[in-house]
Amino acid sequence: MVFSAKVAMRFLKSGKSQTIFIALGIAIGVSVQIFIGLLIQGLQQSLVNKTIGNSSQITVTSMKDDKLIGNWEDIVDKISSEKRIEKISVAADSSGFVRHDGKSEPVLVRGFLPDKADGIYNIKENIIEGEALNGDGQVLIGKEFRDKLELKLGDEIEIVNFEGKKSTLKVKGFYDLKVSSINKSWLIVNLKTSQDIFGFQNKVTGIEMQVADSDVFDTVDITKSVESIINNENLKVEDWQSQNAQLLSGLSGQSMSSIMIQVFVLVSVILGIASVLAITVMQKSKQIGILKAMGVKDRSSSLIFMFQGFFLGILGAIIGVVLGVGLIVMFSKFALNPDGTPVVPIYMNYGFIAFSGLIAVISAVAASLIPARKSSKLNPIEVIRNG
Known part of the structure; x- marks a missing residue:
């Protein structure tokens, strides 16, 4: 496993430009996910605060x-x-x-x-x-x-x-x-x-x-x-949710649209990583063939590309989190009401930010499964013979 990780890192370093572009692609996906997610959550929090933040959320009345x-x-x-x-x-x-x-x-x-x-x-x-x-x-x-x-x-x-x-x-x-x-x-x-x-x-x-x-x-x-x-x-207890069905419907619609956008972004990132790593298998097929001829097992060769996906996911997640948080902060500074307050207040959900980064890493590893499987099927004799 350590050997596979070292080879994966060497492959990434040998194609720096490719590595940078893949990492940036992941980062953009993560930043869009974080920006949209925090924006929708901030909007929802603002709507809830304005609607029920300074009012009774549960009320007891007499019948x-x-x-x-x-x-x-x-x-x-x-x-x-x-x-x-x-x-x-x-x-x-x-x-x-x-x-x-x-x-x-x-x-x-x-x-x-x-x-x-x-x-x-x-x-x-x-x-x-x-x-x-x-x-x-x-x-x-x-x-x-x-x-x-x-x-x-x-x-x-x-x-x-x-x-x-x-x-x-x-x-x-x-x-x-x-x-x-x-x-x-x-x-x-x-x-x-x-x-x-x-x-x-x-x-x-x-x-x-x-x-x-x-x-x-x-x-x-x-x-x-x-x-x-x-x-x-003789007493009736009512909550704000039963009294604000239209607001809840609107919030639910916002959440669903946010999730759909994030899913599409995630799918495009996975397809991008999978396609690029699949090309990498072809580019590195000779090296993989030589490694297999030297005794490297199919499992270890597959792990090389899975480690590549893992390293790319971590790098992209870190850059994406920084970009996403930076975008939401900049948005709150430039999108202002006439009184100078943000149009949408910042709502930093650190759990969501961490989850977005984790999803990026998991997605990158999942995307590497296709090229990893392809790598395991390479025949070292045919690869070396065909150059």
């Missing part, structure tokens, strides 16, 4: 007529035993109307425990004016809603609930959650304020959760676990 959840503290404690749940918060929501300076607008009042909700919605980070809630009777308003009612910090607004009860809130700050529909409709208050406005007492309308990034596409299974933990037929 009772009043849509309220009592004893929510106990339920939250039970759900916390599910280790895949990273963040959990409660909400007290209801629709109402805002009145200010003769104007009236429909709104959704969302009452949170500020610290818990911030883990899901990043509210504090997205306050563009004013400050976070620190007491009862305060409200955060989206920038679009602010502009519509021409509100300023410290203004007082009147909330009218579905029973006609009026409550006065003081504007504490303005936020931008990067979703226009939210900015136009959400009024964010603390939990007690919302409960007082709508007469919920100590009940909530929903329990919201987020899972680890690695478990985002496993929420169906986690939802079943949460249902089992709660074990309450």
